[in-house]
Amino acid sequence: MDHIEITNLTKTYPGTDKPAVSHVSFQIKKGEIITLLGPSGCGKTTLLRLIAGFERAEKGSIIIGEKLMSDDTSFIPPEKRGVGMVFQDYALFPHLTVIENVGFGYKEEDKKDRVNEVLDLVNLRGYEKRFPHELSGGQQQRVALARALARRPLVVLLDEPFSNLDADLRDQMRVEIRNIIKNTNTTAVFVSHDQKDALAISDRIIVINEGEIQQIGTPKEIYQEPVNHFVSNFVGRTNLLPGTVLSDNKSVSTCLGMIRLPEGHPFIKEESIGVAVRPESIHVSEKDGMPATVKSFIFKGDSIDTVVAAKMPCGTEQELILSLHPDKELQTGQQVYLTILPKNISFLKMTENNQRT
Amino acid sequence: MKKTQKESGKLNDHNYEIGGGTASPAILLYLQKKWIGLWQTNPPGIFLLSFGTVIAAIMAIPVVYVIWRSVFAGRDRWLRLLDERIPQLLWSTLSLTIAVTILALIIGVSLAWLVIRTDLPGRKYWRWLLAMPLVIPPYVGAITYINVFGRSGVMRDLWRDNPWLVRVFGEYSFDIHSFLGVFLVLSLFTYQYVFLIVSASLKKSNLNYEEAAYSLGMNAKEVFWKVNLPLLRPAIGAGAILTSLYVLSDFGAVSILRYVTFTAAIYFQRAGFDTASASVLSLVLIIITLAFLWVESKSRKKNKYYQSSGTFKSAPVLGLGKWKWPSLIYVSVMFFFSFVLPMAVLLYWSKIGLSMGALDSRFWGFAFNSFKISAMAALVCMIFMFPIVYLKLRFPSVITRLIDKICYTGYALPGVIVALGFIFIFNNHIPFLYGTFYLVALAYVVRFLPQAMQAGESALQLVSPRVDEAAKSLGYPTWKVMLTVVLPNILPGVIAGGALVFVSSIKELPVTLMLRPPGFDTLAVRIYFEAHEALYYLAAPSALLIIAVSMLPLRYILNKY
Numbered sequence: 001m002d003h004i005e006i007t008n009l010t011k012t013y014p015g016t017d018k019p020a021v022s023h024v025s026f027q028i029k030k031g032e033i034i035t036l037l038g039p040s041g042c043g044k045t046t047l048l049r050l051i052a053g054f055e056r057a058e059k060g061s062i063i064i065g066e067k068l069m070s071d072d073t074s075f076i077p078p079e080k081r082g083v084g085m086v087f088q089d090y091a092l093f094p095h096l097t098v099i100e101n102v103g104f105g106y107k108e109e110d111k112k113d114r115v116n117e118v119l120d121l122v123n124l125r126g127y128e129k130r131f132p133h134e135l136s137g138g139q140q141q142r143v144a145l146a147r148a149l150a151r152r153p154l155v156v157l158l159d160e161p162f163s164n165l166d167a168d169l170r171d172q173m174r175v176e177i178r179n180i181i182k183n184t185n186t187t188a189v190f191v192s193h194d195q196k197d198a199l200a201i202s203d204r205i206i207v208i209n210e211g212e213i214q215q216i217g218t219p220k221e222i223y224q225e226p227v228n229h230f231v232s233n234f235v236g237r238t239n240l241l242p243g244t245v246l247s248d249n250k251s252v253s254t255c256l257g258m259i260r261l262p263e264g265h266p267f268i269k270e271e272s273i274g275v276a277v278r279p280e281s282i283h284v285s286e287k288d289g290m291p292a293t294v295k296s297f298i299f300k301g302d303s304i305d306t307v308v309a310a311k312m313p314c315g316t317e318q319e320l321i322l323s324l325h326p327d328k329e330l331q332t333g334q335q336v337y338l339t340i341l342p343k344n345i346s347f348l349k350m351t352e353n354n355q356r357t
Numbered sequence: 358m359k360k361t362q363k364e365s366g367k368l369n370d371h372n373y374e375i376g377g378g379t380a381s382p383a384i385l386l387y388l389q390k391k392w393i394g395l396w397q398t399n400p401p402g403i404f405l406l407s408f409g410t411v412i413a414a415i416m417a418i419p420v421v422y423v424i425w426r427s428v429f430a431g432r433d434r435w436l437r438l439l440d441e442r443i444p445q446l447l448w449s450t451l452s453l454t455i456a457v458t459i460l461a462l463i464i465g466v467s468l469a470w471l472v473i474r475t476d477l478p479g480r481k482y483w484r485w486l487l488a489m490p491l492v493i494p495p496y497v498g499a500i501t502y503i504n505v506f507g508r509s510g511v512m513r514d515l516w517r518d519n520p521w522l523v524r525v526f527g528e529y530s531f532d533i534h535s536f537l538g539v540f541l542v543l544s545l546f547t548y549q550y551v552f553l554i555v556s557a558s559l560k561k562s563n564l565n566y567e568e569a570a571y572s573l574g575m576n577a578k579e580v581f582w583k584v585n586l587p588l589l590r591p592a593i594g595a596g597a598i599l600t601s602l603y604v605l606s607d608f609g610a611v612s613i614l615r616y617v618t619f620t621a622a623i624y625f626q627r628a629g630f631d632t633a634s635a636s637v638l639s640l641v642l643i644i645i646t647l648a649f650l651w652v653e654s655k656s657r658k659k660n661k662y663y664q665s666s667g668t669f670k671s672a673p674v675l676g677l678g679k680w681k682w683p684s685l686i687y688v689s690v691m692f693f694f695s696f697v698l699p700m701a702v703l704l705y706w707s708k709i710g711l712s713m714g715a716l717d718s719r720f721w722g723f724a725f726n727s728f729k730i731s732a733m734a735a736l737v738c739m740i741f742m743f744p745i746v747y748l749k750l751r752f753p754s755v756i757t758r759l760i761d762k763i764c765y766t767g768y769a770l771p772g773v774i775v776a777l778g779f780i781f782i783f784n785n786h787i788p789f790l791y792g793t794f795y796l797v798a799l800a801y802v803v804r805f806l807p808q809a810m811q812a813g814e815s816a817l818q819l820v821s822p823r824v825d826e827a828a829k830s831l832g833y834p835t836w837k838v839m840l841t842v843v844l845p846n847i848l849p850g851v852i853a854g855g856a857l858v859f860v861s862s863i864k865e866l867p868v869t870l871m872l873r874p875p876g877f878d879t880l881a882v883r884i885y886f887e888a889h890e891a892l893y894y895l896a897a898p899s900a901l902l903i904i905a906v907s908m909l910p911l912r913y914i915l916n917k918y
Contacts, residue, residue, distance in 0.1 A: 014395060014396065014397060052830055053399070054829070055399060058393070079829045079832050079833055083830055085827060087827060092827075093824060093842055094846060095845040104831050107832070151831065
């Protein structure tokens, strides 16, 4: 039995025509960590707030732990849902100490023991008497998590929890928070616009754009087998080449030549599809391969993002983005030669969505 | 799935919205959807919403009742008033309002500019000193001016005792009980609104715009007219509307100076038991006030300026050069006439009063009455403010915005109209409360609740709505969230709001005069009557006490700007 079951959820804000969340359905298993990934304004936070009960959907249902939380006729308010929430700005109660914050919602008799237990879990013993403003960002975040976990919630929802942390702390907190959640076997739903957060912490990722689900899959699936242009472009960057499925329905013809389709692909004969090539799967050398001219490059520290104009085998010229080793010396106008590695090539349906993005 | 279906039936008992239940008919379901569609977030609970609606109703009913009564005042009465009285009053009221507003603007803007943008000696102190007259109620100011410039005032005596003054200046001819007298007195005690708002805006104005203008080849004069002044326009407009609304609503100063505007006319009609005529005049005054508010909202919409806050560079201080001494004299003269002179008069008479035993048990009785009803009003405002402000900020929708707007009815309109509405309602429908001091306190609430709301609102804006949601997700219902999480975090704002209401209530004159039970006198009422009988030594200590109390929240008011 799925732990969380979202069916056909739709939410439109007053004063707008376009739904913020549109016909969204998915299931989450007990103990699973899910990330709702998408650009800002895609509806992921709305989805989280619908699950928490801060807002009400006009269509669709939400079931958490076999309890119907919301549908057309019934609605359980947030205070009765047993859902834990960690906010982007942590939303700690400024007038209460750490221990009062963590124990705020816990009403059982073993309050003292439970609060200590959770403080141990997030490694905050010794800070009990401090007020939120006396804590660092990482500590505040751990208090927020402890407060949400103390009541043993059915699910804990985390809204962009890493966005207020600087890069170093961010890497460390990703690991820490994933471990804490896994250790308590809590179901967790993250919201993030950062693909690195999503790839690092999630068991599965749900990519959302313009209120609609684009793809659901493990981090690996999402990165290596994006189903459409939006996903391939949002999770990492990609080069998109047009192609046509051949009449044998086994390979696709592109400007690069013929590429074999994987077994069980979803395309039909003669269908126009997209072929996505990740920047890191294009190899650069001084002589062998497809000739290309360097148009621009940006030094990123751990790599050089490069744009080249490649002369494709079919005769046309196409701009490609590459990711080069930082030691490489480059000049604009320089001639280079490209080889496309067969790994990390994915085949995308060309829907209307692709044209838009 | 079967199980969840069953659960859902049971869970419907928890629903707090209209309708609910799988069996509810389609029409109820439709209404429920419409209702939810009105709100940005979950709709508020029915209890909170009803509480807010009832408060809004209390705030609006007195004025609505006055309008309703005026409609049924009768054709003859309307025609008679329209024929003579209303044109007269329109002229006297509007000419005074416009004249005072213009003079207050000139004084306020010039003082603000001198204090903020020039090297006026002691400018840091002047910024505080020039705002000080705010603590002197205009009717107290008017009394001191009668004392100095009136028919039996100090100046008249000076002329009588020094014949050379007559030879040089001619006979003493200034009449304080004239348009000119009222105009000057009101301007002196209202320019502070303009001064405070404009100097705050000048302080915040960003030098970048001026530098950009200079870099485009404009000279100092062009920069003033094309950059500085347009950027100040919203502040000047806000100061002008505050001043003109004050003049429209003022009863104390004009009636003490025996100049008849709408407020005084309404008061005297009611005193003569012609409440129907009073309601007709009130309707006209309501329309004038609304017209002023409409003009203000129009001009504000057109003038939305955003000062970019990214790189802030405060403007340099202009050297006054040879204008230093004239400027200093000008500022000192304004300060002298708006603060030093009235305070000196009050201190002089208070000293006499003290030696004649003015601080007797009667005096303390009046003081106690004043404090009692003002404290009651402040407390009720602190309680009423919370649900209104919470609804507005946490449950944004047309409904909560309307509730918030309605609560400003009694604040925007003159006190005499609110008092008239109270007389109608309580005399006719709730007679057991009529003629009790509770009525006066409730009228103060209707008059001053928005002051507490504004203070509470700015405090609540600093608390993230996520904090409330965190508490909710931890199992706290809305009312508990409000009391255990929100209230502790906005308490300073709540108390500041209460203090503002307390001070406004202590100073309040027309509502107190019209609604107080027989024999129940407050400090303000005594000042009014004792000044009429020229018993200045009795009035002055009361006035000083009111001024002393008014000083308490002054820091808060000045910091707000």
